[in-house]
Amino acid sequence: MTDALYMSDSYLKKWDAKVAGVKDGKYITLNQSAFYPKGGGQPCDEGYIIKNGQKFKVVYVGKFSGEISHEVEKLGLKEGDTVLCEIDWERRYTYMRYHTACHLVSNLLFRRANAKITGNQIELDKARMDFSMEDYSPEKLRTYIEESNEIIKQDLLITIETMSRAAVLKEPELARLAIGLPKNLQEFRIVKIGDIDKQVDGGTHVKSLKEIGEIEMTKTVNKGKNNRRLYFILK
Numbered sequence: 001m002t003d004a005l006y007m008s009d010s011y012l013k014k015w016d017a018k019v020a021g022v023k024d025g026k027y028i029t030l031n032q033s034a035f036y037p038k039g040g041g042q043p044c045d046e047g048y049i050i051k052n053g054q055k056f057k058v059v060y061v062g063k064f065s066g067e068i069s070h071e072v073e074k075l076g077l078k079e080g081d082t083v084l085c086e087i088d089w090e091r092r093y094t095y096m097r098y099h100t101a102c103h104l105v106s107n108l109l110f111r112r113a114n115a116k117i118t119g120n121q122i123e124l125d126k127a128r129m130d131f132s133m134e135d136y137s138p139e140k141l142r143t144y145i146e147e148s149n150e151i152i153k154q155d156l157l158i159t160i161e162t163m164s165r166a167a168v169l170k171e172p173e174l175a176r177l178a179i180g181l182p183k184n185l186q187e188f189r190i191v192k193i194g195d196i197d198k199q200v201d202g203g204t205h206v207k208s209l210k211e212i213g214e215i216e217m218t219k220t221v222n223k224g225k226n227n228r229r230l231y232f233i234l235k
C-alpha cells in the first residue's frame with residue numbers, strides 16, 4: 001500500500017520514491033506519494049515523476065481500492081525504478097487555502113444555523129458549498145462569511161490528529177457531512193482549526209488561518225431547505 005505522505009505533511013513538495021507497480025504502461029503506483037488523489041471535493045494534484053532527469057507529467061491521481069494511482073502522460077516508467085517526485089505547488093497550495101476556508105465556513109454554518117454540508121467542490125478560482133438549512137437568507141450567509149473573515153484575523157493554527165471510531169461517534173459534530181462516517185474505518189484523521197473546529201477529513205490544509213487571505217461570497221442559490229448553495233472566492 002502506498003504511504004500517503006500528504007496525510008501528515010501537506011507542505012511536502014518533493015520526495016524520492018520507488019515505482020511499486022505499472023498498469024497499462026501509464027498508471028503508476030509508488031511506495032510513497034504526496035500526490036493528492038481526487039476526493040472530498042478537492043481535485044487531484046498534478047506534477048512530475050522524474051527518472052534520471054526524464055520528466056513524466058502526472059495528469060491525474062485517483063484512489064482505487066485504497067491504492068493511489070498516478071496517470072502519467074507517456075510510457076517509460078518501470079517497476080523498481082527510483083524516481084524523484086514533484087507536485088505542482090501553486091495549484092496544490094490554492095486547493096489547500098480553499099479547503100481550509102471551506103472548513104471554516106462550514107463551521108460557521110453549523111454553529112450559527114445548524115446547517116449540514118451535503119457537498120462541496122473546490123476549484124482553482126472558486127469554491128462551492130452545498131448544505132441543508134432550515135432558516136435561510138443570503139443576508140445571513142453574508143454575516144457568516146464576515147464572521148469567518150474575523151476569525152481568519154485571529155490566525156488560529158490548523159493541526160492534525162488521529163481518533164478512534166468510538167471517540168468520533170461520541171462527538172457527532174466531528175462528521176459534519178450529511179452522509180456520515182465511512183463504514184470500514186476504525187481510525188480517523190481529524191483536522192482541527194484552533195479550538196473552534198474539528199472535522200473528520202482526508203484533505204490537505206494550510207498551517208495557519210492567515211494563509212487563506214480573505215473570503216468573498218460571490219453567489220448564492222436556493223433550491224429548497226436541503227439544497228442551498230453558496231460560492232466564494234479567496235482574495
Ligand SMILES: [Zn+2]
Pocket residue numbers: 040099103201202203
Ligand atoms: Zn475537508
